[in-house]
Amino acid sequence: MTKDNSSNKVAIIVAIITSVASIIAAIVTGIFGLRAVQMQKEAESTSSAMQIIATQGGETQVVLEATANAPTSLPYPTYTPYPTNTAPAIPSLTPTKSKTILFEDDFNGGIRPEWEIAFGNWIMSNGEFSLSQIEEIDITNNKEKWSYGTAIVGDSNWQDYTVKAKINLQDESGNCGSILIRVQDSENFLAWEYCYFYNFTAHTNNMASWYLVQDGKWTEIPNTQTKDFPVDKQFTIEVIVKNDVVQSFINKELVNSFSGFPFATGKIGLRIQSNSISHTLSFDNVVVDTTLP
Template sequence: MKSAITGICLFLMIGFVSPTIAGFQIWDFEDAERNKEWKVANGKWKFNNGVYQETSGNEKAMHTIVGEVGWEDYTVEAKVRMDEGKWAGLIFRAQDEFEYYVFYLNQPDQKTELWVHKKGAFDNRAGGNPQNFPAKGKIKIKNGDWNHMKIEVKGEKFTLFIDDIEQGEGTSNVKYDKGMIGLWCWETKTSFDDVKITGKGVKTLPVNPKFKLASVWGQLKRE
């Protein structure tokens, strides 16, 4: 245990002092101060017992964003659970509340979709290239079940994983080189948890030992 703690401390110290080492940030929605970092664009969002939820299911492209516009190449991941509805996922390279990419789960068709959102309206968007990714590896997308989504963002290529199984790689004719991350759902009540971003341009923040300690240390250990 002592050696494990020492290793984690060294990892965090390196993240602070060297910009060439990948840093990370985690939102487990247990810390009220960190919860304030999220900016709601539309929809009705609330923090509920360590989970971040959209509770209305009434609007198109409901989303909330966090982070820095200067984030470039990174990996973003989170647990996603559709509570009532059909479509939910993760935003990456968000310029603002209108311009961003999104990979989202499509429950009725058992696939994932890649879209790029543009200025003008929350539902002004175009399909990615490709747009559709049929579920691979016996992945099941069901209401009430958690799926772990992970997106590796590198240059103009975006690679999607669901429950650690690669689903495919996409790109877009609309170019956003850098941007924030976010949570997204379309006319769907959805719960999100354990949002994490890892990348060279990401500043590592201290891990608060009061909040979900085992799960946070588990993530560090896997890396």
């Protein structure tokens, strides 16, 4: 290659580069120019808008005030409030006093050790509490063979309580049993005695009565006799003592009540007196609790 040809090629390359540079410069200039025009138009539009607001501000204020003071063409409807349902009042209930079991014995597991045996030979007979020993005691100066026993249980500070028990008064002449309340000891208490006698001058068949027993002396409380209660089948007796008032029930039926006696507190007890060798009265399901009317 000659020297002249090399010089021509360099000249051509330089010319091409120069042309490309000119084109790029023109494009950049055009872009910035177009942006400047747009910015100028935006500025002119903003200025015109501000002038319109400035010149028409008064008219706009008037229009706004007129609109604010103008009456509404369609007033809002008035609604009647939906009726409120009043929930029914919850009745106030008087709390029920809780029942406290002070003592109970169903004799299924034998005789509980809490029983204090004052007299007699108490045994279990067919799952019930009864006597077995026949003793000779003096009744109205006549010597007779009798089963006789007293069993006591509870707290000497017991005051108001209910005593319940099931009684099996056998159809045999000379069976007597008693529920004892407010027991001080074996010779001072209140006794509800029920007996079955046949041709016995002191009683007529089956009867029950309350006695005040002091120092071993039995005094019948007036107007407390009850006659014709069940014989030869199990029945339920219940005694409620509250303050100085006593109520007596046979099979849940109130049979008598009385008040006025000297003992303010005391234990409970069971008593049997019988001259029947083969069939002696028995007790079952003894419960003492604080259920009161």
